[in-house]
Amino acid sequence: MTFARISGTGGYLPERVMTNHELETIVDTSDEWIRDRSGIRQRHIAADNETTSDMALSAAREALAAAKVEVADIDLIIVATTTPDRVFPSVACTVQRKLGIHDIPAFDIHAACSGFMFALDVANRFVKTGGASNVLVIGAEIYSRILDWSDRATCVLFGDGAGAVVLQAAEEAGIVSTHIHSNGKHEELLYVSGSVGDRGTERQSDAAFIKMRGNEIFRKAVAALGNIARETLAGNGITKSDLSWLVPHQANLRIISATAKKLCLPMERVVVTVDQHANTSSASIPLALDVAVRDGRIKRGDLLLFEAFGAGLTWGSALVKY
Numbered sequence: 526m527t528f529a530r531i532s533g534t535g536g537y538l539p540e541r542v543m544t545n546h547e548l549e550t551i552v553d554t555s556d557e558w559i560r561d562r563s564g565i566r567q568r569h570i571a572a573d574n575e576t577t578s579d580m581a582l583s584a585a586r587e588a589l590a591a592a593k594v595e596v597a598d599i600d601l602i603i604v605a606t607t608t609p610d611r612v613f614p615s616v617a618c619t620v621q622r623k624l625g626i627h628d629i630p631a632f633d634i635h636a637a638c639s640g641f642m643f644a645l646d647v648a649n650r651f652v653k654t655g656g657a658s659n660v661l662v663i664g665a666e667i668y669s670r671i672l673d674w675s676d677r678a679t680c681v682l683f684g685d686g687a688g689a690v691v692l693q694a695a696e697e698a699g700i701v702s703t704h705i706h707s708n709g710k711h712e713e714l715l716y717v718s719g720s721v722g723d724r725g726t727e728r729q730s731d732a733a734f735i736k737m738r739g740n741e742i743f744r745k746a747v748a749a750l751g752n753i754a755r756e757t758l759a760g761n762g763i764t765k766s767d768l769s770w771l772v773p774h775q776a777n778l779r780i781i782s783a784t785a786k787k788l789c790l791p792m793e794r795v796v797v798t799v800d801q802h803a804n805t806s807s808a809s810i811p812l813a814l815d816v817a818v819r820d821g822r823i824k825r826g827d828l829l830l831f832e833a834f835g836a837g838l839t840w841g842s843a844l845v846k847y
């Protein structure tokens with residue numbers, strides 16, 4: 526039987542750091558409010574000439590180097606993103622071009638902040654069924670371009686960045702299980718306005734901005750993430766104490782702490798980057814993983830739980846033996 530395992534990780538954050546104090550000069554907010562409500566202290570913001578595919582490429586190159594895999598051996602590229610360079614081609618195809626490889630499948634997955642969970646699920650199925658052996662799975666986002674910088678309820682929460690993993694075929698798991706869910710019923714709680722579908726209609730606008738009912742999303746996120754953690758543990762016949770690390774989507778420290786509490790995991794066993802990166806959507810889990818792998822906290826053999834929640838609504842998890 527073939528399994529998929531993560532053989533290397535990579536990350537990329539734009540050089541420019543925007544602190545909460547800088548945001549105080551843009552909207553009516555305070556460092557204290559942002560830290561208390563979300564745990565965020567700063568975020569990285571892409572330069573004007575940077576694109577999602579540039580960031581994805583940098584993270585991918587780091588992951589390839591860490592995995593010691595040659596570009597020519599990659600046989601599938603999946604990018605999770607909701608902020609592509611253009612409506613089409615996909616970011617994955619642009620990354621493929623920039624890597625100089627051809628004739629392998631490359632496509633994007635769109636599941637908002639849960640995107641990396643959906644991409645990992647699909648990549649895992651490709652590897653397990655023999656469809657691919659060396660897969661680049663990337664999460665990359667440039668939310669600074671879809672933020673309304675006059676809306677304090679959303680502009681303080683997000684940042685830009687990219688994270689990547691190389692998934693390789695192996696004799697042992699690896700990716701132990703993946704779990705993904707969607708529910709379109711609550712799409713009005715979190716969406717981007719002014720998109721291509723509005724062209725030629727009375728809704729037409731030049732600006733695409735995030736609209737969020739934060740409070741309701743918060744409650745739904747806490748409930749869904751608790752449920753999916755239980756589903757993942759029960760599905761694998763393991764208990765909370767078997768987990769080495771929780772690597773959660775980084776939206777809000779209070780959501781992360783609530784999930785950790787349900788799992789009886791002390792915060793020392795939770796990878797937190799939301800303070801430094803803010804919410805980078807699909808990039809947040811692979812970025813957090815990369816940070817904890819590179820600083821030596823996550824080691825080979827550790828049992829990791831990834832989990833994410835986002836617009837759609839979408840939510841997902843993965844149990845991973847690193």
Ligand code: ACO
Nearest residue numbers: 554558562637638677678681739740742743776777835836
């Ligand atoms: N600075 C100061 N005050 C603010 C700010 C700000 N930046 N933003 C909102 N406020 C005010 C509000 O106007 C409100 O004031 P009022 O009481 O006078 O009306 C007050 O602060 C409280 O606002 P709430 O929205 O109730 O604050 P809450 O405690 O819910 O925190 C937050 C808001 C941080 C957005 C939280 O709800 C949250 O994190 N939600 C989840 C976000 C999330 O997880 N998104 C999912 C992923 S994103 C994706 O998929 C793309």
